[in-house]
Amino acid sequence: MPPHDRPYDDVLATIGWTPLIRLNRVAQGIRTPVYAKAEFFNPGGSVKDRIGVAMIAAAEREGRLKPGGVIVEATSGNTGVGLAIAAAVKGYRCIFTMPDKMSQEKARLLRALGAEVIITPTAVPPDHPDNYIMKGRAIAAAQPNAIFADQHYNAVNPDAHYRTTGPEIWTQTEGRVTHFVCSPGTGGTVSGAGRYLKEQNPAVRIIAGDPVGSIYAEYGRTHQKAEGAPYKVEGIGGDKIPTSLHFDVVDEWITVSDRDAVLMARRLAREEGLFSGGSTGVNVVAALETARRVNDPDALVVTVLCDTGERYLSKVYSDEWLHENQLVEVQHITVADLLAHKDGAAPPLVHVAPAATVRQALNLMSTYEVSQLPVLDGDNGVGAVSDQDLMARALEDASALDRPVSELMGPPYPIVDDDTPAERLALLLSRETPAALVRHDGRVTAIVTRYDLLHQLAGIR
Numbered sequence: 043m044p045p046h047d048r049p050y051d052d053v054l055a056t057i058g059w060t061p062l063i064r065l066n067r068v069a070q071g072i073r074t075p076v077y078a079k080a081e082f083f084n085p086g087g088s089v090k091d092r093i094g095v096a097m098i099a100a101a102e103r104e105g106r107l108k109p110g111g112v113i114v115e116a117t118s119g120n121t122g123v124g125l126a127i128a129a130a131v132k133g134y135r136c137i138f139t140m141p142d143k144m145s146q147e148k149a150r151l152l153r154a155l156g157a158e159v160i161i162t163p164t165a166v167p168p169d170h171p172d173n174y175i176m177k178g179r180a181i182a183a184a185q186p187n188a189i190f191a192d193q194h195y196n197a198v199n200p201d202a203h204y205r206t207t208g209p210e211i212w213t214q215t216e217g218r219v220t221h222f223v224c225s226p227g228t229g230g231t232v233s234g235a236g237r238y239l240k241e242q243n244p245a246v247r248i249i250a251g252d253p254v255g256s257i258y259a260e261y262g263r264t265h266q267k268a269e270g271a272p273y274k275v276e277g278i279g280g281d282k283i284p285t286s287l288h289f290d291v292v293d294e295w296i297t298v299s300d301r302d303a304v305l306m307a308r309r310l311a312r313e314e315g316l317f318s319g320g321s322t323g324v325n326v327v328a329a330l331e332t333a334r335r336v337n338d339p340d341a342l343v344v345t346v347l348c349d350t351g352e353r354y355l356s357k358v359y360s361d362e363w364l365h366e367n368q369l370v371e372v373q374h375i376t377v378a379d380l381l382a383h384k385d386g387a388a389p390p391l392v393h394v395a396p397a398a399t400v401r402q403a404l405n406l407m408s409t410y411e412v413s414q415l416p417v418l419d420g421d422n423g424v425g426a427v428s429d430q431d432l433m434a435r436a437l438e439d440a441s442a443l444d445r446p447v448s449e450l451m452g453p454p455y456p457i458v459d460d461d462t463p464a465e466r467l468a469l470l471l472s473r474e475t476p477a478a479l480v481r482h483d484g485r486v487t488a489i490v491t492r493y494d495l496l497h498q499l500a501g502i503r
């Protein structure tokens with residue numbers, strides 16, 4: 043148990059015994075208590091630290107891995123981190139293959155830990171030589187003194203969870219756990235921990251979440267292998283059945299969309315202070331659905347917070363990414379609604395006249411902290427200027443500061459009526475057209491920017 047009251051021999055000794063934390067605000071109104079095992083407390087920031095060290099220890103015991111050896115793995119990132127940490131402590135080299143849909147943060151992290159990372163295409167069939175598992179296996183076969191860790195087909199993976207994650211949950215809940223909800227990637231966590239919990243109490247129900255597009259849930263229900271489809275959450279689901287996933291342990295499957303998963307991950311960060319990724323979103327959506335259905339204050343649902351949200355800053359936690367991937371619905375709101383939600387620090391329409399100088403325009407932008415200004419001649423939009431363009435011109439030639447903006451401005455912004463639906467505005471705005479002027483009762487009265495729209499869609503205000 044982790045009071046951390048004495049020093050450890052190395053970082054590997056700190057893996058496991060992660061805290062079990064109650065979900066409060068996201069579970070409001072649900073009578074069944076829901077707890078989550080916070081795996082981002084592991085030193086590598088994910089549940090996979092548990093299997094990294096276990097797979098290396100097993101290969102050493104079996105004599106397959108010798109000093110100076112190479113560890114190769116196909117990984118969505120986190121297993122790589124677990125292996126790389128153990129390899130750093132034990133002095134092995136690592137080579138990882140990783141599909142290109144995984145976040146850049148993960149590849150950078152693996153390289154920071156000293157590993158070599160080979161990015162493979164996501165959009166290839168599971169048996170294609172460029173598939174990340176096939177490629178990893180081929181690399182290991184071609185290297186002397188190399189092992190392929192093979193988390194998808196390595197019995198040590200579920201066994202590590204049978205020996206650690208399962209017993210920890212049993213102890214931490216004092217044997218009161220009634221439902222364990224966990225989404226499989228390799229299947230190691232749900233299979234190992236689930237089997238252990240069922241052995242302690244056969245009435246414990248094991249529920250697996252699965253992203254829309256993965257073939258696991260369908261296979262679990264019908265034993266038919268369907269065609270997979272792409273999805274955005276990382277680390278869970280699949281288009282091929284791994285042997286680390288023990289279907290006999292799973293009692294029920296709950297399918298969750300990317301959108302629900304991502305929005306739940308964001309809620310967990312804001313409402314619970316629990317910062318995790320999309321696979322955790324799937325887990326928690328499925329756990330709350332289970333808890334709602336069970337509707338019993340004496341039951342106890344446990345799920346898993348798989349890894350740290352820092353791995354997804356450019357994805358799950360990026361408003362642009364959500365928008366580009368259509369994970370936020372354009373609601374039926376109008377331009378007037380967008381304006382009503384602006385925070386009111388600046389007047390609704392900051393603008394310059396064509397005769398104003400570049401210096402005056404830059405002053406205005408700095409005062410109101412805006413990066414672009416419409417140029418208005420009376421009520422007519424005649425042009426637009428951006429801080430970036432004006433600064434570049436002024437740095438090139440200081441006399442530009444005293445020239446009228448009419449000489450340097452770009453084309454005017456489009457004009458929209460304030461009852462225009464936000465969907466139409468979204469089609470109009472782009473990086474090249476960052477804003478539109480808003481007309482109310484025939485007069486231009488406000489400006490609406492790409493960021494106003496983005497912030498509204500992502501629910502920031």
Ligand SMILES: Cc1ncc(COP(=O)(O)O)c(C=O)c1O
Binds near residue numbers: 231349
């Ligand atoms: C982010 C993330 N969540 C969940 C999982 C699933 O865990 P398991 O492979 O034990 O099923 C993984 C596995 O790669 C993962 O990377």
